[in-house]
Amino acid sequence: MNAIYLSGTGNSKHAATLLLNCLDPDGRAVPIESEDALAVLESEELIIAYPTQFSNIPYMVREFINKHGDSWKGKKVFLITTMGLFSGDGTGCAARLLRKYGAVITGGLQIKMPDSVCDCKALKKTAEQNNGIIKEADRRITEAAKLMKEGKYPQEGLSVFAHLAGLFGQRLWFYNKTTGYTDKLKIDTARCIGCGLCANNCPAQNLKIVDGKPVASDHCTMCYRCISKCPKQAITLLGKEVYEQASYERYANELS
Numbered sequence: 463m464n465a466i467y468l469s470g471t472g473n474s475k476h477a478a479t480l481l482l483n484c485l486d487p488d489g490r491a492v493p494i495e496s497e498d499a500l501a502v503l504e505s506e507e508l509i510i511a512y513p514t515q516f517s518n519i520p521y522m523v524r525e526f527i528n529k530h531g532d533s534w535k536g537k538k539v540f541l542i543t544t545m546g547l548f549s550g551d552g553t554g555c556a557a558r559l560l561r562k563y564g565a566v567i568t569g570g571l572q573i574k575m576p577d578s579v580c581d582c583k584a585l586k587k588t589a590e591q592n593n594g595i596i597k598e599a600d601r602r603i604t605e606a607a608k609l610m611k612e613g614k615y616p617q618e619g620l621s622v623f624a625h626l627a628g629l630f631g632q633r634l635w636f637y638n639k640t641t642g643y644t645d646k647l648k649i650d651t652a653r654c655i656g657c658g659l660c661a662n663n664c665p666a667q668n669l670k671i672v673d674g675k676p677v678a679s680d681h682c683t684m685c686y687r688c689i690s691k692c693p694k695q696a697i698t699l700l701g702k703e704v705y706e707q708a709s710y711e712r713y714a715n716e717l718s
């Protein structure tokens with residue numbers, strides 16, 4: 463078994479890696495943007511992990527699934543979505559798409575993790591709260607792995623009820639946010655020191671350094687990685703100001 467993940471701030475990477483380590487320590491967990499993802503795609507059994515975005519799949523994940531449509535026939539796929547608060551059918555969205563290509567969805571897990579939207583004050587939590595959320599996430603993932611080893615695969619987000627919850631809870635009102643990449647990334651060039659971290663880390667190659675400063679194109683998948691890594695907090699997307707940069711590693715290590 464192998465895993466492919468999209469992860470802006472490290473949550474989905476951690477969830478995929480932990481589950482895979484519990485189930486198959488020899489398996490590989492690779493980022494969706496890497497060349498390795500294509501090699502891993504060949505495996506018969508896969509974990510696919512990504513952050514919930516407006517109760518939907520990030521566009522980059524949707525594009526990856528569609529682009530490699532021929533690869534899914536008969537493949538066993540277990541889906542993990544991580545979320546800040548509410549997912550509805552975060553796993554179900556990918557499950558329905560993958561089934562169209564003939565994939566066999568073995569199950570789904572929807573895991574609450576620290577929120578990655580770091581330019582929205584309302585979503586900010588204390589270090590203690592985030593650390594507690596991570597510990598609970600780890601407990602749930604290891605518990606799920608135990609069940610999966612017994613052949614009992616969790617089915618979170620895959621029911622009709624979850625579908626309705628995702629649809630009416632969020633997706634209907636925010637559907638247009640995830641139907642494509644966005645061009646809404648904002649860079650405060652006066653604050654920017656031209657370090658290039660944003661461009662070097664963007665999974666969608668949406669940023670280029672031109673004359674020493676980053677320039678954003680229209681290919682942002684809203685993962686918040688550049689926003690969370692910028693040393694000058696010069697990048698925003700949904701909000702106007704960065705309140706706290708999100709990072710799984712920092713939340714996990716801060717109080718542990």
Ligand SMILES: Cc1cc2nc3c(=O)[nH]c(=O)nc-3n(C[C@H](O)[C@H](O)[C@H](O)COP(=O)(O)O)c2cc1C
Pocket residue numbers: 468469470471472473474475512513514515516517518544545546547548549575576577578579632684685686710
């Ligand atoms: C653009 C955007 C939309 C999001 N929408 C939701 C949502 O609908 N429900 C939710 O619970 N969390 C939502 N989140 C939070 C992320 O899903 C959550 O923090 C996730 O664990 C981030 O994972 P990552 O570090 O792997 O990118 C959203 C985050 C972003 C950036």
